[in-house]
Amino acid sequence: MIVITxxxxxxxxxxxxxxxxxxxxxxxxxxxxxxxxxxxxxxRVVQNIGNGEATMVYNxxxxxxxxxxTTRKMYKVVDFDGIPLMxxxxxxxxxxxxxxxxxxxAKFHRARMVAQxxxxxxxxxxxxxxxxxDVETTGLNPDKNQIISIGAVxxxxxxxxxxxxxxxxxxxxxxKTITELxxxxxxxxxxxxxxxxxxxxxxxxxxSSATIIGYNLQFDxxxxxxxxxxxxxxxxxxxxxxxxxxVKKAEKFxxxxxxxxxxxxxxxxxxxxxxxLSDAKATLQLLYKLMENGNIKV
Numbered sequence: 001m002i003v004i005t006x007x008x009x010x011x012x013x014x015x016x017x018x019x020x021x022x023x024x025x026x027x028x029x030x031x032x033x034x035x036x037x038x039x040x041x042x043x044r045v046v047q048n049i050g051n052g053e054a055t056m057v058y059n060x061x062x063x064x065x066x067x068x069x070t071t072r073k074m075y076k077v078v079d080f081d082g083i084p085l086m087x088x089x090x091x092x093x094x095x096x097x098x099x100x101x102x103x104x105x106a107k108f109h110r111a112r113m114v115a116q117x118x119x120x121x122x123x124x125x126x127x128x129x130x131x132x133x134d135v136e137t138t139g140l141n142p143d144k145n146q147i148i149s150i151g152a153v154x155x156x157x158x159x160x161x162x163x164x165x166x167x168x169x170x171x172x173x174x175x176k177t178i179t180e181l182x183x184x185x186x187x188x189x190x191x192x193x194x195x196x197x198x199x200x201x202x203x204x205x206x207x208s209s210a211t212i213i214g215y216n217l218q219f220d221x222x223x224x225x226x227x228x229x230x231x232x233x234x235x236x237x238x239x240x241x242x243x244x245x246x247v248k249k250a251e252k253f254x255x256x257x258x259x260x261x262x263x264x265x266x267x268x269x270x271x272x273x274x275x276x277l278s279d280a281k282a283t284l285q286l287l288y289k290l291m292e293n294g295n296i297k298v
Contacts (some may be wrong), residue, residue: 009052132284151276169193
C-alpha cells in the first residue's frame with residue numbers, strides 16, 4: 001500500500017497521479033504499484049511540485065513496516081534504530097532546503113495551457129479539425145526517459161478516420177514493467193521501429209494545422225517537445241486541448257480520473273489499453289462525447 005499527500009501543487013501533477021493512484025480525498029492518493037513505478041512517480045512529484053509539498057508513506061521491511069519520504073520544508077525523515085521518524089526542523093535548518101521547481105518541459109506546457117485557458121473550452125469552426133495524440137515511453141521523466149511509440153488519429157468524415165502509428169528505436173533497455181504494460185519489447189523496436197527524427201517529421205506532417213487533443217496531454221507533449229529539441233526539429237505550435245481538466249470540471253464525483261475509468265464512465269470501448277494508437281482513438285471518441293454533452297463548445 002502506498003499513500004501520497006499533496007498540498008498546493010500544480011493541477012497537472014494531480015492529473016498525473018490519478019493515472020496510477022486513487023484520490024480518496026482532496027490531495028490524498030492511495031495505490032499499490034511496483035517499487036520501480038513508485039520511485040518513478042515520486043521523482044515526478046519532486047520535479048513538478050512547484051511551491052507545494054508532498055509526503056509519501058509506503059510498505060517496507062523495517063520495525064514499523066513502512067517508510068516515509070517528504071518534501072515538507074519544516075520536516076526531515078530520520079532513522080532512529082531502524083524506525084523512520086519525522087523530525088521538526090527549526091527555521092535555520094529550513095532555510096537551507098532546496099526549492100523544487102518545474103522541469104523545462106513542464107514550464108513550456110504550463111505557459112501554453114495558461115494562455116489557452118478559459119472558463120469553458122471553446123474551439124472555433126476554423127479549428128474544429130482535431131488530431132488525438134498519445135505516446136508510450138520508457139518512464140515518466142522526459143529528461144531521462146524515451147518515447148517508444150506514438151499514436152495519432154483524425155476524423156476525415158463521418159465514416160472515415162486516418163491514423164498514424166510509429167514504434168521508435170531507442171538506445172536503452174525497455175523496463176520490464178513497461179513491456180508488461182504496453183507489450184513493447186526492445187526486440188520489437190529494433191525490428192519494426194523507426195528513428196525518432198523520422199517519426200517526428202512524419203507526425204508533424206500528419207498533424208498539419210489541426211488542434212492537438214489528448215488526455216493528460218501535458219505528459220505526452222513534454223516528451224514530444226523534448227524529442228523535437230533533441231533531434232533539432234522545429235516544435236509544432238498548434239493549438240492544444242487537454243480533456244482531463246474538462247472531465248474533472250464536468251464530473252466532480254468520479255472515484256478517479258484514470259483514462260480507463262473515464263472511458264468506462266462514458267461507455268467508450270478501448271480495445272488495447274496502453275497502446276498509443278488505441279488510446280488516441282478512444283480519446284478522440286471522448287472528445288466528441290464531451291462536445292455532445294456541451295462540455296466543450298464549438
